[in-house]
Amino acid sequence: MGFSVSVSNAGGNEIDAFLRRDVELSVAQAGDGTARLIADVTLHNDAPPSGLPAQVIGNRVGRPPATSRLRVTFWGPPLTLDRPRSTAPSPASSPARRPDGMPAPSTSTSLRGRRCTIA
Numbered sequence: 001m002g003f004s005v006s007v008s009n010a011g012g013n014e015i016d017a018f019l020r021r022d023v024e025l026s027v028a029q030a031g032d033g034t035a036r037l038i039a040d041v042t043l044h045n046d047a048p049p050s051g052l053p054a055q056v057i058g059n060r061v062g063r064p065p066a067t068s069r070l071r072v073t074f075w076g077p078p079l080t081l082d083r084p085r086s087t088a089p090s091p092a093s094s095p096a097r098r099p100d101g102m103p104a105p106s107t108s109t110s111l112r113g114r115r116c117t118i119a
Contacts, residue, residue: 004075005041011069012060018047019068037076043068 003025009016024040045068047057057066 002076003037003039005039006073006075007043008071008073009069010061010071011063011067013054013058014056015045015047015059015066015068017056018045019070020044020046039074039076041072041074043070043072 005021005023007019007021020043022040022042022044026038028036028038030036045066047066047068049057049064049066054065059065059067059069061069063069
């Protein structure tokens with residue numbers, strides 16, 4: 001069973017060097033012999049709020065300095081990847097949440113026989 005997380009910078013800066021990823025994977029076996037891949041993906045932006053050039057920590061989308069705007073794609077086995085969900089008690093700690101705590105918009109699609117969710 002394969003899984004991948006793809007992260008693309010959507011902020012027009014070079015803040016990627018400060019991005020840290022934590023990924024935990026598990027497989028839940030059902031009684032009927034099917035399996036479910038569960039991925040807990042957390043992205044950390046460790047960029048300093050000041051002290052670096054605008055091309056590094058600024059952005060072209062009207063957000064404060066050191067804000068990381070990303071397009072995150074989750075790739076999993078064919079037809080088995082669900083929308084991102086949070087198991088964390090705090091909405092702000094969910095990998096599928098915006099910085100203001102609101103749910104991140106996401107869409108699910110199929111590409112080359114693989115299901116992917118983009119958040």
